[in-house]
Amino acid sequence: MSSETIPQVAPEVLAVHEQMKRRQRIRRGLTYVLASLICLWITVPIFFIFSMAFTTQETVRSYPKGFLPFIPFSTETMTFFLNSDGIFEGVINSITVAVITLVLSTIIAAPAGYAISRYIFPGRNFFRLSILAVRAFPIVVLSIPMAVMFIQLGFFDSVYSLSLMHTALTLPTTVLVIASVFASIPYELEEAAQVFGCTPFQAFRTVVLPLVMPGIAASAIFTFVMSWNEVFAASILTIQNRTLPAQVLFALGNSSEAYQFAGGFFLLIPSLIFMFFIRKYLFNMWGQVSK
16 A cells, blocks of 8 residues: 555644543543542541550640651550440440341341332332432431330330331331342343243242342441441430440540540441441452452
């Protein structure tokens, strides 16, 4: 092929191409800068709380703080917090309430989510909207009437009554998340299993359930974290059997800075575990390869 037949690129086209590449690099750079700022906005307070929780109480009270405030590294502050009155009982109550809430929410939300995603029935959209609308109510609107009802039933100040309250708070989110997980699984897979001789229940158990288990597990863990962090209803519905956030809030006004920093970090632990460990496990369950 001669050089005369090779199409020549006009300088104007090359200039436009270079300008577009330059704009893409600028947008990419701005995205990285914005992402870095968001990461710093989230991680710097966590780092500061962590550094204050694992140092001496004298360092916590000293001013100004150094660039590496956790020097000297010590478990004195965290040990002081864990040995404070009501902390051990609060941890046990928080775990108990969160586990009960997790079980109740999953047991109720799994069939509800399956029905919403698979069946068409009158009022389906209204039912889905009503589930979502529950989250619009302030917690105080639910907590005060339920506190009165629990007092009348002799069920007040109990981890079981608080578990019912947390289930009511977390159930809308759990139902919608599980429904979206079921909706992502094609119904044709169940039909194909039934064609090969499975009953509807066998098709659900052998085909659909293994595929949705990561989503159900993620929803259950998210429910656990929501129950663990909830403080308003726990403060209203419990007096002697407080959860850990309610106990920390009760002692916050008369507590030292060491107590506050150690308590803040201890309350962050479930969320940190969820972000850095459970998420990777769930991604691997979906078949994604994490680097």
